Amino acid sequence: MSTVAQACEAFRILLEEQQARIAAANCEKTDFSKKEVVTVGIIDGDGIGPLIMSRAVQVLNMLLEKEIKSGSIVLKKIEGLTIENRIALGKPVPEDVLAEIKTCDVLLKGPTTTPMGGTMESANVTLRRELDLYANVRPVSIPEEGIDWVFYRENTEGEYVLGSRGIDLPGMAVDFKVTTDFGTRRIAKAAFDYAKNNGKSRVSVVTKANIMKKTDGKFTEICHQVAQDYPDISVDDWYIDIMTANLVNPAIRSGFQVVVLPNLYGDIITDEAAQLQGGVGSAGSANLGDRYAMFEAIHGSAPRMLAEGLQDYVNPASILRATVMLLRHICRQDAAQRLEQAMNRCDVTVTGDASGATCDAYMQALVQLL
Numbered sequence: 001m002s003t004v005a006q007a008c009e010a011f012r013i014l015l016e017e018q019q020a021r022i023a024a025a026n027c028e029k030t031d032f033s034k035k036e037v038v039t040v041g042i043i044d045g046d047g048i049g050p051l052i053m054s055r056a057v058q059v060l061n062m063l064l065e066k067e068i069k070s071g072s073i074v075l076k077k078i079e080g081l082t083i084e085n086r087i088a089l090g091k092p093v094p095e096d097v098l099a100e101i102k103t104c105d106v107l108l109k110g111p112t113t114t115p116m117g118g119t120m121e122s123a124n125v126t127l128r129r130e131l132d133l134y135a136n137v138r139p140v141s142i143p144e145e146g147i148d149w150v151f152y153r154e155n156t157e158g159e160y161v162l163g164s165r166g167i168d169l170p171g172m173a174v175d176f177k178v179t180t181d182f183g184t185r186r187i188a189k190a191a192f193d194y195a196k197n198n199g200k201s202r203v204s205v206v207t208k209a210n211i212m213k214k215t216d217g218k219f220t221e222i223c224h225q226v227a228q229d230y231p232d233i234s235v236d237d238w239y240i241d242i243m244t245a246n247l248v249n250p251a252i253r254s255g256f257q258v259v260v261l262p263n264l265y266g267d268i269i270t271d272e273a274a275q276l277q278g279g280v281g282s283a284g285s286a287n288l289g290d291r292y293a294m295f296e297a298i299h300g301s302a303p304r305m306l307a308e309g310l311q312d313y314v315n316p317a318s319i320l321r322a323t324v325m326l327l328r329h330i331c332r333q334d335a336a337q338r339l340e341q342a343m344n345r346c347d348v349t350v351t352g353d354a355s356g357a358t359c360d361a362y363m364q365a366l367v368q369l370l
């Protein structure tokens with residue numbers, strides 16, 4: 001519990017740290033088309049993580065067999081990012097694990113459990129920050145309804161960056177939200193570049209700038225500045241509450257294409273979007289930085305599924321969608337397309353419970369199609 005004076009001192013330190021973060025930013029982009037060896041870190045995660053990751057690794061081994069044999073692609077297992085080890089060491093990502101991770105170029109990661117309450121940061125948040133993975137890209141498509149959305153969620157700022165550094169005072173608690181010019185500019189640029197390079201004509205900016213005037217106000221303003229460099233792409237603004245409704249409004253939802261938004265809104269709305277597509281088990285997620293990238297399922301570690309004995313019914317689709325994104329990111333277009341097409345053609349439906357198919361049944365069908 002802090003006094004007001006202690007809280008002010010803590011706040012001063014936070015502000016200085018954030019200014020240092022801005023000053024330290026920027027690094028060169030990894031060019032995977034020129035890299036002779038690409039190292040893919042494999043992190044199993046917690047709960048259902050190891051179950052779905054073993055399937056993703058099976059698929060990678062199939063698709064990249066030749067390159068793995070020749071050594072141009074290395075699959076490197078990273079140990080120690082388990083909830084047990086993290087709690088024992090009191091670290092969201094133990095130092096030796098982080099050092100191993102930094103020897104990789106990209107990561108494929110199963111969901112990691114985040115302890116509720118306390119001060120332990122989520123491993124995801126730590127990794128996104130430590131590897132500066134600023135763009136969280138989440139595609140959702142429902143072809144039969146003409147829906148093809150790509151969400152560009154800012155991934156290193158907002159409510160997340162100091163989410164474990166809030167302050168308790170007598171009778172109240174304070175958390176912080178941080179939005180920087182450079183952090184917003186780079187996510188906006190990533191969204192508009194994606195639109196431009198993929199024949200999209202519209203980017204929607206989603207905030208709550210009527211209430212979060214400073215931070216979301218800045219986010220909106222900078223997105224519009226960046227938009228000026230993309231005269232062929234239209235830009236529109238929405239508040240997060242009505243945007244949440246828009247996604248379930250059949251009259252307008254198929255009109256959205258690329259959506260750019262701050263961290264927390266992006267977290268929430270992408271679960272909604274994934275649910276519309278077929279559940280959070282169906283959507284992949286890419287965390288992109290200039291140097292590193294991490295690909296993961298959009299969902300959590302689902303301890304409930306294990307507790308209820310539903311381990312045979314886990315859905316590997318989300319981590320496999322993430323695998324498609326990983327393959328594209330490292331310029332393995334053919335392998336990415338093979339997997340994507342096989343997934344789109346696979347008619348075995350896993351629902352995550354006994355009403356659907358088992359993970360094994362899905363994998364058998366998928367492997368046939370590969």
Ligand code: IPM
Nearest residue numbers: 112114122124125267298300
């Ligand atoms: C996600 C997850 C994470 C987040 C959790 C696990 C920290 O919900 O990737 O969307 O809140 O970003």
Ligand code: MG
Nearest residue numbers: 267268271298
């Ligand atoms: Mg989430």
